[in-house]
Amino acid sequence: MPPLNPPAPPSRGYLSDGTTVASWLCTRDHKRIALLYLFTITFFFLIGASAAALMRWELTRPNGDLMTSDTYNRLFTLHGVVMVWFFLIPSIPAVLGNFVLPLAIGARDVAFPRLNLASWYIFVCGGLIALYAIVVGGVDTGWTFYTPYSSTYSNSNVMVMATGIFVAGFSSIATGLNFIVTVHKLRAPGLTWFRLPLFVWAIYATSIILVLATPVLAITLALMALERGFGVGIFDPKLGGDPLLFQHLFWFYSHPAVYIMILPGMGVVSELVSCFSRKKIFGYKVMAFSILSIAGLGFLVWGHHMFVSSQSVYAGVVFSLLSFLVSVPSAIKVFNWIATLHRGSITFGTPLLYALGFLALFTIGGLTGIFLATLAVDVHLHDTYFVIAHFHYIMVGGGVMAYMGGIHYWWPKISGRMFPEGWARFSAVTIFVGFNLTFFPQFLLGYLGMPRRYHIYPAEFQTLNVISSAGAAVLAVGYLVPLCYLTWSFFHGKDAGPNPWNATGLEWQTPSPPPSHNFEQTPVVTRPPYDYPPL
Amino acid sequence: MTSAEPASAPSPYSDAAQRDVANHLGMWTLIATEILFFGGLFLAYCVYRGAYPAAFSAGSHRLDFWSGTVNTAVLLTSSLFMALGDAMIRVGRRRGLQVCVTLTAGLGVLFLAIKFSEYREMYAEHLVPGIRYGAAGPPQMQLFLFLYFVMTALHAVHMLVGIGLLGWLLTLNRRGRLSRDRRAPVSMVGLYWHFVDCVWVFLYPLLYLIPR
Ligand SMILES: [Cu+2]
Numbered sequence A: 001m002p003p004l005n006p007p008a009p010p011s012r013g014y015l016s017d018g019t020t021v022a023s024w025l026c027t028r029d030h031k032r033i034a035l036l037y038l039f040t041i042t043f044f045f046l047i048g049a050s051a052a053a054l055m056r057w058e059l060t061r062p063n064g065d066l067m068t069s070d071t072y073n074r075l076f077t078l079h080g081v082v083m084v085w086f087f088l089i090p091s092i093p094a095v096l097g098n099f100v101l102p103l104a105i106g107a108r109d110v111a112f113p114r115l116n117l118a119s120w121y122i123f124v125c126g127g128l129i130a131l132y133a134i135v136v137g138g139v140d141t142g143w144t145f146y147t148p149y150s151s152t153y154s155n156s157n158v159m160v161m162a163t164g165i166f167v168a169g170f171s172s173i174a175t176g177l178n179f180i181v182t183v184h185k186l187r188a189p190g191l192t193w194f195r196l197p198l199f200v201w202a203i204y205a206t207s208i209i210l211v212l213a214t215p216v217l218a219i220t221l222a223l224m225a226l227e228r229g230f231g232v233g234i235f236d237p238k239l240g241g242d243p244l245l246f247q248h249l250f251w252f253y254s255h256p257a258v259y260i261m262i263l264p265g266m267g268v269v270s271e272l273v274s275c276f277s278r279k280k281i282f283g284y285k286v287m288a289f290s291i292l293s294i295a296g297l298g299f300l301v302w303g304h305h306m307f308v309s310s311q312s313v314y315a316g317v318v319f320s321l322l323s324f325l326v327s328v329p330s331a332i333k334v335f336n337w338i339a340t341l342h343r344g345s346i347t348f349g350t351p352l353l354y355a356l357g358f359l360a361l362f363t364i365g366g367l368t369g370i371f372l373a374t375l376a377v378d379v380h381l382h383d384t385y386f387v388i389a390h391f392h393y394i395m396v397g398g399g400v401m402a403y404m405g406g407i408h409y410w411w412p413k414i415s416g417r418m419f420p421e422g423w424a425r426f427s428a429v430t431i432f433v434g435f436n437l438t439f440f441p442q443f444l445l446g447y448l449g450m451p452r453r454y455h456i457y458p459a460e461f462q463t464l465n466v467i468s469s470a471g472a473a474v475l476a477v478g479y480l481v482p483l484c485y486l487t488w489s490f491f492h493g494k495d496a497g498p499n500p501w502n503a504t505g506l507e508w509q510t511p512s513p514p515p516s517h518n519f520e521q522t523p524v525v526t527r528p529p530y531d532y533p534p535l
Numbered sequence B: 001m002t003s004a005e006p007a008s009a010p011s012p013y014s015d016a017a018q019r020d021v022a023n024h025l026g027m028w029t030l031i032a033t034e035i036l037f038f039g040g041l042f043l044a045y046c047v048y049r050g051a052y053p054a055a056f057s058a059g060s061h062r063l064d065f066w067s068g069t070v071n072t073a074v075l076l077t078s079s080l081f082m083a084l085g086d087a088m089i090r091v092g093r094r095r096g097l098q099v100c101v102t103l104t105a106g107l108g109v110l111f112l113a114i115k116f117s118e119y120r121e122m123y124a125e126h127l128v129p130g131i132r133y134g135a136a137g138p139p140q141m142q143l144f145l146f147l148y149f150v151m152t153a154l155h156a157v158h159m160l161v162g163i164g165l166l167g168w169l170l171t172l173n174r175r176g177r178l179s180r181d182r183r184a185p186v187s188m189v190g191l192y193w194h195f196v197d198c199v200w201v202f203l204y205p206l207l208y209l210i211p212r
Helices: A021-025 A030-058 A069-104 A113-135 A149-153 A158-185 A198-230 A243-276 A284-300 A313-341 A350-373 A375-381 A385-415 A421-448 A459-492 B016-051 B053-061 B065-090 B094-124 B141-174 B184-208
Strands: none
Touching: A021 A030, A030 A069, A030 A113, A030 A385, A030 A459, A069 A113, A069 A158, A069 A198, A069 A243, A069 A385, A113 A158, A149 A158, A149 A198, A158 A198, A158 B016, A198 A243, A198 A284, A198 B016, A243 A284, A243 A313, A243 A350, A243 A385, A243 B016, A284 A313, A313 A350, A313 A375, A350 A375, A350 A385, A350 A421, A385 A421, A385 A459, A421 A459, B016 B053, B016 B141, B016 B184, B053 B141, B065 B094, B065 B184, B094 B141, B094 B184, B141 B184
16 A cells, blocks of 8 residues: 655755746746756757758769759758857857856856846747748858848848847847856855866856957848848948958957857866866866967957958968967867876766867867968868868867767756766767768868868769768767757656766755755855865 | 845845946946947948048038037036936935936937937938938948948937936836935946947047048
């Protein structure tokens, strides 16, 4: 006979504080807002990934007979726009940043909880507008919206899409503003700047970029749209305007945007590497300053996207040198991660597998970036698949690997449950293999001269393209498996306990999942970060 | 904004002072964003003014010098009253604050009215690129006029937001929610108002005072 009063199920912290739809849609809890973002960007990831799948399918044959060129143009634009603005940019900041940042600094919430929720609604509005642009036919300009094609000649839904991105930009700004104030004003007692985990440093630097770069994109897209709408504008050569000015303004945002996508990943990887090698991060202060210097230098290198535009050679030389400079702090970080691993007590848990994947892929992406920053070499490689491969190694090999690693690392905190380790390792390895299979051949294709954004290509490129497409299929499996087991483990995984990884960091000092107010007592910090006992 | 919060939404702050400094930093960060937002336009202006000085001068001559000048005076005076309002509430004079903020908002509305009449006149003279344009002159003059309309319209939108915020201050004050110890909203709105004013301080010489 069952007991009359079955024991109440264990509380699931913030997850059980209200279970109605309204309790989620009106929440001001940073943890719930993080989950709202998680669902939203996963949805957009699937859309962007489907477009990529269709493109890879088309590229298995050289004569481009599966779709029209126009359809293909719309697919790669869709893929770029959705992945950049509706997945990568919000990925780590808005999901992991929102969830972890206040916990990691011992705060009850972000500085402006209402603004935080508003930022999600703004993001959803922007996303819906972008979806509408896709449903009514899409855009064929590429994600870069170069004038005068976008402002004058394109017959696709440029205005609607630009509006969607414009709106979503304000959610980026709101999130960045919120995090800046949170880090400045809400740190727990004793948590000085140089006791902050590097993840917090990275999110802080990213927020500065979000706040300073996004408005420039907004005004640039607005100017482009005005020109399109009124048939007159400042990029119009007929009036003496210069289309290149658009590129300058666009890349003034979009190069720093790359750091919006990669800096948070660097922060995540620092946490993972330190925790899974049970060691203090090597050169903590240098790591913090290199994050800041990457963020700062990022604003000075945009011209490397314009070496073969009519930009002056002297400007090109300066932009080339400045771009080389970025590799210094980046390399320092890579060396310091490796030095942290060196003689550590390493466990190859899933998060570390992702971190190691990040290290390998980010290094390849970074080194090929030096090729592209070299003026003369870039003339050969510009607008080829080499560029595609390079930035996918950074943004997917770096950014998405770190995002996946971070999701796995903090999943026990987010859900209170463990994920199945075997499946997780399997998918981490699958993603790594699939990724390299997809994108390494593209370096070769680009070097051999295959241009980006074409679906018809000479037959001798077919073998490499087929390998790349096969890799994309492997990659798809690698991404779909976590979607399944993470969802399963959210409800059925075994209890995680407050600190399954035995990690330092304030977020691990509260139950999993944390209560709505985060900490029963505001923690007081007395020790440096990554204070693992000596080995 | 201290409306009753549901129990599930605890304030992230430990006290009101911490909240006030956070709000201030938030406003400064917003202003940094705004500077970059206008920054793209200022950059475009500088590039084309450097390239086409004669056309820009010709364009500037088509603007109504006195409207711009009077508007500058109006806006600077409004900022003076905003600062006076801040001084009033510092010594707890709520009526004085009400008068000052009302004057600030009133001058803001006057500014917009003058701006609007300027737009209307330019429309009548076929000086609105893309909508109604038929001015003789170098083609690059359109670049100047286009920038003129985009920059001043964006500024006017910020004025509208500012006037809304001033209205919010008046409501707060009428309900007795502002005092010597609770005056953070006044200095926040003040910061924003002065920023919008500063933008105009740059717009006025760039647009109206090109060598005449
Ligand atoms: Cu770049």
